[in-house]
Amino acid sequence: MSIWFIEDETPGYKLQWKVNRILYQKQTKYQYLEVIELEDFGRCLILDGAIQITEKDEFIYNEMISHIPMVTHPNPRKVLIIGGGDGGAAREVLKYKEVEEVQLIEIDEEVINAIREFFPQLAGVFDDRRFKLIVDDGIEFVKSKQDEYDIIIVDSSDPVGPAVNLFEYPFYNDCLKALKQDGILNIQSESPFFNQDIIQKVTKILKGLFKHVDTYLACIPTYPSGLWSFTMASKEYRYSDAGLERANAVDTRYFTPDIFRSCFTLPKFVKDILCE
Missing domain, CATH: 3.40.50.150 (Vaccinia Virus protein VP39)
Structure with missing residues (x-):
């Protein structure tokens, strides 16, 4: 079964990317931090559910x-x-x-x-x-x-x-x-x-x-x-x-x-x- 990362922008608009691997997840003192490998964009840094950077772009x-x-x-x-x-x-x-x-x-x-x-x-x-x-x-x-x-x-x-x-x-x-x-x-x-x-x-x-x-x-x-x-x-x-x-x-x-x-x-x- 495929895993997808979904980013909610508004109640009527979401973005989603297919996930290859979940590399890291941690609740820090300030925010929830994730590093995920996406199929099309490579590794990405996510903070509180929002993509910050990907290797590709x-x-x-x-x-x-x-x-x-x-x-x-x-x-x-x-x-x-x-x-x-x-x-x-x-x-x-x-x-x-x-x-x-x-x-x-x-x-x-x-x-x-x-x-x-x-x-x-x-x-x-x-x-x-x-x-x-x-x-x-x-x-x-x-x-x-x-x-x-x-x-x-x-x-x-x-x-x-x-x-x-x-x-x-x-x-x-x-x-x-x-x-x-x-x-x-x-x-x-x-x-x-x-x-x-x-x-x-x-x-x-x-x-x-x-x-x-x-x-x-x-x-x-x-x-x-x-x-x-x-x-x-x-x-x-x-x-x-x-x-x-x-x-x-x-x-x-x-x-x-x-x-x-x-x-x-x-x-x-x-x-x-x-x-x-």
Whole structure:
């Protein structure tokens, strides 16, 4: 008999994948963690019933949350990643030679342990001399920082459980203070099909804090609807200021200069969400 993993998005919409093997299951201090091998997408990390990454398509999400701000900022040397315990965003950021330090703040050490054991292709970044792993609450950590980072990437899970406060004004205000004067904040801002309220909320908050706020999109097969949004905010830079020659200097599978130019071109229904 076949085993299927089912992810419930709404009462009327579910996603399901055929399972080859269940590799690991554990209730951590913060969430229910699973590592499952899917027939078509390879190994996947699941938190509280929601797929976070799969071996087959993780490169899309991790490249798009990382390279857009990295190319927009002309000289990013110190980068903070909040969440992102899988290490994928850090892997992408460290492809830039000018980066001197990447700090990754992950609240749940069990996520790190699972990545080390089951996703060695991602865990390799943990050994980079420029990489610093800090097991802590990112919300509390960023409160103590001021004028320190060129880029902050918020690679959060969905706004439930330990991640809920990563979508609130106090946290974004603390990120603003932690950034240097020309710093960039980049967040994942959920699905424009199912989470319009989240997109509207974070856009409104960020526009009250930053001079420039722009939403962009990527297609991620294993995420609900397949269409995912990110929101980039900056005190000084806009994506239109980016020097795209740096985009050609990194090895990627999804991100290109053409993708950079096109991802900010939004469908009308997304523009309408942002205008409401």
